[in-house]
Amino acid sequence: MEYTSHTDQSRREMLAAIGVRSLDELFKAIPADVRQKTPLRLPDGLSQSEVDSLLESLAGQNAAAPDVISFLGGGIYNHHVPAAVDAVSFRSEFYTAYTPYQPEVAQGTLQATYEFQSMIRRLTGMEVAQASLYDVGSALAEAALVAIAQTGRRKLIIAGTLNPRFRSVLDTYLSAQNTAIDVAIGSDGRTDFAKLSALTDDQTAAVIMPSPNYFGSLERWDEGANVAHRHGALFITVFYPISLGLIKPPGDCGADIAVGEGQSLGNPPSFGGPLLGLFAIKKEFIRRLPGRLIGRSVDALGQTAYVMTLQTREQHIRREKATSNICTAQALLATRAAIYMSLLGKQGIAQLARTCSDRAHYLASRIAGLKGYSIPFGASFFNEFVVEAPVAARVVLDQLRRRGIIGGIELGGRFPGFDRRLLVSVTERHAPAMLDRLVEELRSAASGTATDTSTKSASYSGRDMTASERR
Amino acid sequence: MDLKLGKTIFDISHENTIGVMPPAPGVAASDKSWQIPAEFLRESAIDWPEVSEPEVVRHYIQLSTLNHHIDKDTYPLGSCTMKYNPKINDRAASLPGFVGLHPETPDADCQGALQLMWELAQDLAEITGMDDVRLQPSAGAQGEMVGLLIARAYHRQRGENRRTVIIPDSSHGTNPASVTLSGFEPVPIKSNADGLVDPDVLASVLNETTACIMLTNPNTLGLFEREIKRIVDMAHAKGALVYNDGANTNALLGLARAGDMGFDVLHLNLHKTFSTPHGGGGPGAAAVGVKKHLIPFLPGPAIVRSETNGIVQFKRQSPDPLSIGSVHTFFGNFGVLVRAYTYIRSLGAPGLKRVAEDSILNANYLRTLIKDAYDIPHAGPCMHEFVASASRQKKNGVRGGQIAKRLLDFGVHPPTVYFPLIVPEALMIEPTETESKERIDAYAAALLAIAKEVETNPDFVNAAPHTTRVRKIDEARAARDLDVG
Ligand SMILES: Cc1ncc(COP(=O)(O)O)c(C=O)c1O
Numbered sequence: 001m002e003y004t005s006h007t008d009q010s011r012r013e014m015l016a017a018i019g020v021r022s023l024d025e026l027f028k029a030i031p032a033d034v035r036q037k038t039p040l041r042l043p044d045g046l047s048q049s050e051v052d053s054l055l056e057s058l059a060g061q062n063a064a065a066p067d068v069i070s071f072l073g074g075g076i077y078n079h080h081v082p083a084a085v086d087a088v089s090f091r092s093e094f095y096t097a098y099t100p101y102q103p104e105v106a107q108g109t110l111q112a113t114y115e116f117q118s119m120i121r122r123l124t125g126m127e128v129a130q131a132s133l134y135d136v137g138s139a140l141a142e143a144a145l146v147a148i149a150q151t152g153r154r155k156l157i158i159a160g161t162l163n164p165r166f167r168s169v170l171d172t173y174l175s176a177q178n179t180a181i182d183v184a185i186g187s188d189g190r191t192d193f194a195k196l197s198a199l200t201d202d203q204t205a206a207v208i209m210p211s212p213n214y215f216g217s218l219e220r221w222d223e224g225a226n227v228a229h230r231h232g233a234l235f236i237t238v239f240y241p242i243s244l245g246l247i248k249p250p251g252d253c254g255a256d257i258a259v260g261e262g263q264s265l266g267n268p269p270s271f272g273g274p275l276l277g278l279f280a281i282k283k284e285f286i287r288r289l290p291g292r293l294i295g296r297s298v299d300a301l302g303q304t305a306y307v308m309t310l311q312t313r314e315q316h317i318r319r320e321k322a323t324s325n326i327c328t329a330q331a332l333l334a335t336r337a338a339i340y341m342s343l344l345g346k347q348g349i350a351q352l353a354r355t356c357s358d359r360a361h362y363l364a365s366r367i368a369g370l371k372g373y374s375i376p377f378g379a380s381f382f383n384e385f386v387v388e389a390p391v392a393a394r395v396v397l398d399q400l401r402r403r404g405i406i407g408g409i410e411l412g413g414r415f416p417g418f419d420r421r422l423l424v425s426v427t428e429r430h431a432p433a434m435l436d437r438l439v440e441e442l443r444s445a446a447s448g449t450a451t452d453t454s455t456k457s458a459s460y461s462g463r464d465m466t467a468s469e470r471r
Numbered sequence: 472m473d474l475k476l477g478k479t480i481f482d483i484s485h486e487n488t489i490g491v492m493p494p495a496p497g498v499a500a501s502d503k504s505w506q507i508p509a510e511f512l513r514e515s516a517i518d519w520p521e522v523s524e525p526e527v528v529r530h531y532i533q534l535s536t537l538n539h540h541i542d543k544d545t546y547p548l549g550s551c552t553m554k555y556n557p558k559i560n561d562r563a564a565s566l567p568g569f570v571g572l573h574p575e576t577p578d579a580d581c582q583g584a585l586q587l588m589w590e591l592a593q594d595l596a597e598i599t600g601m602d603d604v605r606l607q608p609s610a611g612a613q614g615e616m617v618g619l620l621i622a623r624a625y626h627r628q629r630g631e632n633r634r635t636v637i638i639p640d641s642s643h644g645t646n647p648a649s650v651t652l653s654g655f656e657p658v659p660i661k662s663n664a665d666g667l668v669d670p671d672v673l674a675s676v677l678n679e680t681t682a683c684i685m686l687t688n689p690n691t692l693g694l695f696e697r698e699i700k701r702i703v704d705m706a707h708a709k710g711a712l713v714y715n716d717g718a719n720t721n722a723l724l725g726l727a728r729a730g731d732m733g734f735d736v737l738h739l740n741l742h743k744t745f746s747t748p749h750g751g752g753g754p755g756a757a758a759v760g761v762k763k764h765l766i767p768f769l770p771g772p773a774i775v776r777s778e779t780n781g782i783v784q785f786k787r788q789s790p791d792p793l794s795i796g797s798v799h800t801f802f803g804n805f806g807v808l809v810r811a812y813t814y815i816r817s818l819g820a821p822g823l824k825r826v827a828e829d830s831i832l833n834a835n836y837l838r839t840l841i842k843d844a845y846d847i848p849h850a851g852p853c854m855h856e857f858v859a860s861a862s863r864q865k866k867n868g869v870r871g872g873q874i875a876k877r878l879l880d881f882g883v884h885p886p887t888v889y890f891p892l893i894v895p896e897a898l899m900i901e902p903t904e905t906e907s908k909e910r911i912d913a914y915a916a917a918l919l920a921i922a923k924e925v926e927t928n929p930d931f932v933n934a935a936p937h938t939t940r941v942r943k944i945d946e947a948r949a950a951r952d953l954d955v956g
Contacts, residue, residue: 005907045819059568061583092542093535099752107537109751118956134609137800172796272574272801274754297949300942304477315648325648332750343490358496
């Protein structure tokens with residue numbers, strides 16, 4: 001399958017116009033010793049029908065929602081994506097444009113992004129939000145770089161409760177010349193504030209603290225901000241946008257920079273990408289902002305119009321002195337998020353946060369009542385929490401998997417001593433019946449009675465639920 | 472009713488209007504000990520707009536009509552490879568088995584996704600002539616950072632602390648920005664009169680502090696670096712690595728491979744060459760390819776394939792201890808990888824070669840059609856793009872940027888302007904292979920008409936655009952009276 005409008009005839013005409021006899025004459029700038037002599041060794045090209053079948057078969061080999069009941073979270077959440085988000089964002093006008101270098105013919109992207117910035121600002125309670133970064137990992141790294149540049153210091157104090165995946169990206173970006181110090185995890189699954197205070201000093205560029213943290217626990221951002229500011233350091237928070245429908249936002253807790261993963265705002269998990277890095281900041285640091293920023297202005301007729309602004313921070317103008325190297329970002333996901341946030345609105349986001357939280361608390365309290373299971377951390381949480389099983393988490397997860405359930409993330413590999421612990425997350429996609437189902441399966445997994453081989457149970461999956469159970 | 476410009480989603484908000492309402496909790500409230508204490512709760516509701524679904528849809532659909540896009544007409548933005556992207560790519564990336572897949576899913580439950588990534592990496596290694604490829608970076612610029620961090624790790628491992636990276640003055644802005652971000656100092660070198668790297672100039676700055684030479688081949692002028700082998704040998708003789716910014720690989724598919732030219736490391740802009748719609752500025756994705764000596768430094772994770780008793784399995788493997796680490800929270804922009812894979816499987820080797828050939832043909836054809844009206848500082852033939860200059864027009868008081876604005880009146884998108892920096896009044900034009908002869912003829916006709924207007928009525932050109940819904944925008948005011956939402 002090729003996507004060309006040319007025919008041999010049109011090619012000949014064009015070659016004649018150029019004044020060459022063959023295509024090969026056009027390639028003469030490529031020295032003979034690097035010209036490829038043999039065809040690439042790739043599978044033969046396929047018709048569209050065959051390509052569809054191939055991709056359907058690959059996609060079919062994955063256990064994806066809704067065919068499996070999954071309690072996986074850990075930074076990516078399976079929230080419902082309203083139909084209108086797909087319908088509008090799939091419009092070619094949004095989908096097949098590029099960075100709005102010519103604002104006169106890019107007002108759609110520009111205004112949608114401006115509205116996105118505005119809604120993220122309102123969500124986070126910060127003063128300025130930019131247009132998008134790659135993902136939360138790189139957004140966090142960019143935030144740390146802002147703090148380092150702003151303070152002229154190189155030490156970062158990082159809550160040990162930060163998602164280890166976010167942490168790895170931060171480490172890679174900062175491997176050049178900075179020190180990062182982890183603060184130990186307290187017994188309640190939160191940052192140990194005594195240790196945090198002891199470690200933060202006048203060399204500290206920033207204190208970094210997520211909430212909810214990797215274990216789902218809510219951290220005391222306001223106290224974190226106090227510690228950071230006492231030493232002239234910046235306070236960087238990592239947030240989960242849906243939680244802010246309920247939880248006090250970074251801007252109300254003294255954050256200087258707030259970063260988050262915006263996937264949950266109208267974008268599917270998609271095996272972890274594309275994602276949406278959210279970045280909001282206090283206005284006083286705006287000259288250090290990484291990436292695109294859309295501003296409002298007027299056109300020659302006096303009409304309101306939008307345009308990329310403060311571009312002298314950016315790589316295409318500032319080159320090696322730019323605040324970041326980012327060029328192509330995640331604009332389409334920001335547009336989708338704008339549509340999503342508009343659809344949910346003030347009341348929808350509050351309801352969503354409430355539902356995720358209430359269902360998670362319901363599940364946790366039921367699991368806590370199961371013989372042999374416990375919720376080891378006493379701290380408050382939003383929609384995600386750690387479960388301690390009576391046996392190795394791996395054994396429980398395998399058992400659940402045989403019953404059509406992916407029960408959560410195994411914590412043992414990443415956190416020593418956590419072999420019996422798993423991380424369970426709940427969204428509005430988990431109908432109450434699914435929660436009850438998980439509780440029952442956990443009970444059997446512990447008592448070793450899950451050897452029931454009736455076909456119904458063995459093949460149990462999301463697909464088998466009745467419509468009313470799924471609601 | 473016509474769209475009222477500037478009316479935001481907030482302006483059409485009415486209290487208590489419901490858009491999409493999520494389900495109610497539907498569970499018994501848990502007792503007090505489980506509830507979130509008040510100190511954690513937000514004090515007031517988020518002031519998001521309150522708009523019904525029909526009005527949200529209309530608002531954004533009306534906004535969308537203000538965009539130019541590749542599905543509508545020509546978009547020859549140089550260096551950006553704005554080609555038509557096959558719709559089947561998007562359908563593939565939207566399959567429930569991909570979009571619904573959680574990245575923490577255990578290997579056994581995501582074999583299809585892992586197989587796709589494994590095959591894609593293999594294919595890209597074959598296409599570029601590199602020994603191994605990883606798919607983690609989210610876009611070209613992040614791929615550059617990865618390549619440079621690999622160079623740093625490589626030299627450190629050998630006990631050398633090389634601090635500088637040589638980049639031609641024609642390079643893309645992300646190149647020097649990535650150099651600084653990766654902890655190096657950029658050393659710019661001047662291109663010669665042919666628009667290429669001059670080996671003698673290179674020799675004068677190449678030394679034991681050079682970690683890497685960062686080239687773009689074909690370069691941003693659309694020219695193939697003819698002396699590439701010599702340049703590579705010079706670098707290697709001094710112990711430096713050679714990096715290829717492979718953003719322009721569209722021109723090379725099946726014709727030449729960076730690996731065969733001697734490059735040690737490269738990145739590919741998958742969203743360009745391997746066809747993902749650009750989404751208004753992303754998502755993109757980059758692949759990073761390296762030769763054998765750099766494999767241990769690649770970012771994680773690697774996808775490995777194993778076969779036991781005829782059963783094939785794929786798994787994610789933690790990166791080598793020498794790895795530079797992770798640059799993405801998970802495994803990269805998977806949705807873009809699906810599109811790249813779909814594209815390669817659709818076209819096969821002959822189809823990919825045809826992409827390169829037609830992209831070069833189209834660029835040379837357009838170049839020929841306009842070369843009498845505009846200065847074209849570098850000799851042809853060009854590769855997939857060329858850079859013209861509006862210097863002649865500037866003498867009549869019309870700058871390159873204004874020619875771009877006037878093109879908007881013809882319903883097409885202008886070229887990239889004022890880049891690369893080494894060509895005054897640059898108009899960087901990349902038609903791409905998917906433009907038909909008729910479209911290119913029409914584009915050339917517009918450019919020729921504008922060149923005439925510049926002679927007869929420069930003020931008219933300088934006042935453009937005349938027909939777009941939104942006219943020239945006051946950028947200075949946007950920065951001065953900052954309103955960013
Ligand atoms: C030559 C060149 N290098 C690097 C980049 C950066 O790629 P990206 O925008 O995907 O970060 C681009 C495109 O913008 C480019 O044209």
